[in-house]
Amino acid sequence: MPTPPPLVHITGQTHDVAIDLIYAGADNFTGQVIYAHALCFLHPQAEACLRKAIAAARGLGFRLKILDAFRPQEAQEALWAVAPNPDYIADPKKGSNHTRGVAVDLTLIDAQGQALDMGTPVDTMSPASHHFHAAHPAAVQVNRMMLLTVMLEAGFVHHPREWWHYQLPDAQRFALIDSHAFMACVPAVENHAFHRLPDSP
Numbered sequence: 001m002p003t004p005p006p007l008v009h010i011t012g013q014t015h016d017v018a019i020d021l022i023y024a025g026a027d028n029f030t031g032q033v034i035y036a037h038a039l040c041f042l043h044p045q046a047e048a049c050l051r052k053a054i055a056a057a058r059g060l061g062f063r064l065k066i067l068d069a070f071r072p073q074e075a076q077e078a079l080w081a082v083a084p085n086p087d088y089i090a091d092p093k094k095g096s097n098h099t100r101g102v103a104v105d106l107t108l109i110d111a112q113g114q115a116l117d118m119g120t121p122v123d124t125m126s127p128a129s130h131h132f133h134a135a136h137p138a139a140v141q142v143n144r145m146m147l148l149t150v151m152l153e154a155g156f157v158h159h160p161r162e163w164w165h166y167q168l169p170d171a172q173r174f175a176l177i178d179s180h181a182f183m184a185c186v187p188a189v190e191n192h193a194f195h196r197l198p199d200s201p
């Protein structure tokens, strides 16, 4: 039996989600393009929970917009180099739950594709990003609560300091996924895009 691929490819077509990976462009807190691709992957167990969240969001009249999912170790090192703040970024020596494929950063969008007001942009490293931060108006609290409810119901747990980040419970039980295993999941037609990753030995 061949080993199953460690990650599932998620697209707008296969999952009825919007995907706008913030590290695939320069419009993120680093001001740099971190990913040489805009492909979205999750561990199969996280992907199964995501499908439940997608259905629950649809029931509220919204869709999910994924901002980050699987994150290669090289990318984690690049983020840490810019912002070595363990409250918001996992030390790459310990590994990020995004590199385990079981964490996802996301928000809700309405029928027009407009993101709901969550009070801060994604990756804002301040108390304003914390769940139930008292300074936000009720509408923002409700928007965050809808995302929270949808994700908890689907089997994820939240991160108290980041309204956008959800992950599987006990995420550390999942292994870090190295970039060569990840490459095996990338459709061949996209493989040429990974020039930032080292060549196979």
Ligand SMILES: [Zn+2]
Pocket: 068, 098, 103, 104, 105, 164, 165, 166
């Ligand atoms: Zn995250």
